Amino acid sequence: METLTYREALRRALADAMEEDPDVFVIGEEVGRYGGAYGVTKGLIEQFGPDRLIDTPISEAAIVGTGVGAAMAGMRPVVELMYVDFIGMTMDQLANQAAKIRYMFGGQIGVPMVLRTQGGTGRSAGAQHSQSLEAYVMHTPGLRLAMPATVADAYHLLRQALRQPDPVVFIEHKALYALSEAVDLAAPVPDWGRAALRRPGGDLAIVSYSRQLHHALAAAERLDAEGIAAAVIDLRTLNPLDFETVRGAVEAAGRAMVVSEGPLTAGVAAELAARISEECFDFLENPVLRVAGEDVPISVSPGLEAASVPTPELIVDAARRLMA
Amino acid sequence: MTKTGPAPSNTGLEAHYRQMRRIRSFEERVGELFVRGESAGSMLHLSIGEESAAVGVCSAMRDGDTFTTHHRGHGIFLARGADPNRMMAEIAGKATGYCHGKGGSMHIADMSLGHLGANAIVGGGIPAVVGAALAARRRGTGQLSVAFFGDGAMGQGILYESMNMAALWDLPAVFVCINNQWGMGTRIDQATRVTALHDRAAAFGLAAETVDGRDVREVQAAAARILDGARAGRPGFLAVECYRFFGHARKDKSPYRSPKEEAAGRSRDPVAFARDALIAAGMAEARLDEIDQAIATEMEASIDAAIAAEEPPLQAMFRDVFAPDAPEPEPLARRIDRVLARD
C-alpha cells in the first residue's frame, strides 16, 4: 500500500505508459515546462524530454486534430485539454473526425487517442471554467468516455484508456486532484468498461460517477444511520456503459437514483434513468430519480456555484423521500 | 516598432497618468482582496504593467464605441469609465457587482459603457466585435468596435477568421493585441516563429502597427491612427508591447521566468515612465503624491464596500437563463417534491 493523490496517480499512469511504450506522448497547453495547469504532468518533461511533452500554442482545435493525425499514423497521443469547457472549440476534430474515422472509412483505421481534460465545479471559476460536459461526449457515437472517481481509477483507467483501439475522452474532476487515498496499484481492478459496486445495500441503488460518487457515498453513510441501506455504484466509464452491474443493484433494491453533476436535462442521469425505467420496469417501486445539476450556467459566486450542483444533503433528502 | 508618430506632447499626460494610476491601484487592491480571502476564487489576472495599453487605446475611443476584452481586462474597463466599487463587488462575487456576482473577474460586462464582455475563453470575445461593427455600419451609427486580447490569442484560428471578415467588409473594427510577452508559462517566441504580430494582420489587409507600451502618449498616437482609420472604413490591428509584471493568475509565482528577465520587464513600467515625464515637465512630486493618495483612498473604499456587500440570493441562480418573461428553470428540489408527491 502507498498513499497517493489523484493527481499523482494520473502522473504515474502517464509515466508508466511512456516508459512502456515509446509511441505514447503528451501534447497540450502548458503540459511541459509548466507541468500542467493542475500540475498533473509536473516533472515529466525532465524525465521524458520536450519531444514527448509537447507544449503548444493556444490552438485547441489544431491540438486535438494533431492528436487525431498522430494516432492515425500509429502513435499513442495523450492530448490535454486544459478545461473541458474548451471542448466546443475542438468539437469538429473530436466529433466529426476522431469519432467517425473508423466508421466512415469502412473500418480501415482507428484513432487510438486519449483526450485528457478536467471539469466540474468547486473553484469559483465561473461559467466558462466549471462545466460538466460529459453528455456532449456520451451523445456522440464513436467516442469512449472515462471519468475516474478514485485514486486507483485515476491510475488504472488512464492505463486502460491508453490500450484502447478507439478515441477515449478522459474527464478528471478539478475538485479531486488533491484527493489522497491509500492504494495498492498492483491489486486487481475491474476491467475496462466495468462498473464498481462501491457499497452494497438492498433498499436503494444510487448510480453515480466522478466527484458525485463521493457525495453519494457520504449520503449512503448517513442513510445507513437511519436504517436505509443504499447500494452505491461507480460507473467508471460511461462508454462502454456497464448496465448489467446497474441492473443487478436496481433489481435487488427496487428503487433507483442517478446522481450527476452535469445539468439535468438530456444529461447522463437522464440516459441512465431512461434505461433503468425501460429495462428494470417490473422491479421498480418508484420512479427513477435524477439528482443532477440545475439547468443553469455556473456562477462565480461561491454560494450560487455550490447550490447549483447536487450535495450529500440533497441526495439524503431525495433518498429519504424515495423510501417513504 | 513599425511606425512612430510625431513626437508625443505632454498634453493630456496628467490625465493619462491618473487613469493609469487608478488601474494600478485597483489591481493592487484586487490582490489584497484575494489575500484576505474575499475574492470569488483565485482566477484573477492582474494587468499591472499593461496600463498604457488600456489607457492609450481607450483614450482614442469615443462615447458609444463598443469593446470586448480578454480575461485580463480590469484596466481596460476602468479606462472606459467603470465604477471601481461595482467592479470590486463583482470580483468578490457579490450582488452589487456589475453582473450580480454571476460573472466575476473574467466575465464582467456593462452594456451602458459599451462593454460587450470580458471572456475566459482565449479568443472568445473577438468575433463579437466583427458583429458589432457590422451592425454599427448597417445602422450608420458611427460606432467603432474594439477587441482587446493577449498575445496568446494569436494562436487561435478564430482571430484570423475575424480579421479576414472585418477586412473583407471594410468594417469599423479594431483588433488590439496586448503583447505582455507571456501566455501562462509560454513566452511569445515559444508559441510562434513570427513575433512581429502585426505582419499577420497586414496579410489580411488591415492597417497594422506595433507600438512600444512604455510611453502612453505613443500608444495613444498609434491608437488614434488605427481607430480613426477604422472609423473611416479601414479596419486595423494594433499590438502594444508591454510586460506582465506578475504571475499569470494570483497563485502563479512565475517560476519559469528569470529574476533578470522580470527586472528588465518591470523597468519598462508605463506608470513610472509617465510620472517621470510629468516631473521632467515641471510637475511637483508632492502634487503627484497627492494624486496617488487620493486614488488609493478611493480604491481602498471599493474593497471595504465589496466585502460588506450582500451575497446574491439563492433564487438569483435561476434568473437570466432566458429573458425575464420566460419561465425560470424549475429548481431540482422542487422537481423532486413534485415527482415524489404522488399520494
Ligand SMILES: Cc1ncc(C[n+]2csc(CCOP(=O)(O)OP(=O)(O)O)c2C)c(N)n1
Ligand atoms: C480557449 C482557451 N484556452 C486556454 C485557456 C487557458 N488560459 C487562460 S489565459 C491563458 C494564457 C493567455 O495568454 P494571453 O492571451 O497572452 O493573455 P495574458 O494572460 O498574457 O494576458 C491560457 C492558456 C483559456 N482560458 N481558453
